[in-house]
Amino acid sequence: MRFSLSMRGLVQAIAIVIALALPTVLAISAADARVGGGFSSGSRGSRTFAAPPATSTAPGTAQPFNRTFTQPGSSTVGSPGGGLFNRPGGLFGRGGGLLGGLAAGFLGAGLFGMLFGGGLFSGLGGFSSILGLILQIGLIIFVVRMAMSWWQRRQGAEPAYAGAPGLNPGASQPSRGGMGFGLGSGSASAPLEVQPADYEAFERLLGEIQAAWSNEDVGRLRSLATPEMVSYFERDLDDNRARNRINKVSATKLLQGDLAEAWREGETDFASVAMRFSLIDKTLDRSSGQIVEGSEQPIEVTEVWTFLRPRGGNWEVSAIQQTN
DSSP states (O other): OHHHHHHHHHHHHHHHHHHHHHHHHHHHHHHTOSTTTTOOEEOOGGGTTSOOOOOSSSOSOBOOOSBOOOOTTOOOOSOOTTOTTTSTTSSSSTTOHHHHHHHHHHHHHHHHHHHTTSOTTTTOOSHHHHHHHHHHHHHHHHHHHHHHHHHHHHHHHGGGGTTOTTOOTTSOOOBOTTSSEEOOTTSTTOSSOOOHHHHHHHHHHHHHHHHHHHTTOHHHHHTTBOHHHHHHHHHHHHHHHHTTEEEEEEEEEEEEEEEEEEEEETTEEEEEEEEEEEEEEEEEETTTOOEEEEOSSOEEEEEEEEEEEETTSOOEEEEEEEBO
């Protein structure tokens, strides 16, 4: 009886917290229907697990990857290898999200029950206990992610201008004529020189990726992004179909962009670019055509996109990261 009463009180307390946070969660979900789904996805070669330098366009730090195929210490990009259970973005790996946390929590609860002589599921004796466990785990994940985000912002501010003599971190960078791009704080020390034609390719890919996503044109997406990124796009498109919804993005316009860093690994060139752009992002019911999320009004988004180019090939999107 004592356990039931304390559990009931804990469930009620956590339910209040979740009820207060739920409107914000729903608002974020509605605004993140565009390509990438509001996740940080993809790979940046050997720098996948290092945050790109901050720029005037994205003065905060990019969020770590929720979904990636790259193993720590590996620079493999664009190949789905590694399997569901051992890649960082897999079900139980780093970036596994709430599902991975819940699975680990249930496993921990079972082991705890075994340790005290009660069998594998002794700690989950009723619906209220299961609900309480889920709510506790969800709250812990939320608090941990908030703390990690704060720590990364604090750590990411200093290295942003390292190795860039003559740059004033407080001054805005000059823009290239006719384009939204300027010289990012990380560009002075970048070993790879990015040309005007490259910036034009980055801006073009921004619009073409959004258009192909909006048209659900997977064939076109395969020509614009790495196999890894296409796998995420396909997964998100399948999720939309399962919900009988379609996301339509239009009027994409680059407002400002900065090169965060550019480098070369073997026969592959990389460039991470912070981009602030506007677009109309709306999700429609497939049957009725009515708007269920978003609106006809343009919104502004700031993301860090990483592009890769095999020697002699064209630039492709290899990662999209949200910003703090």
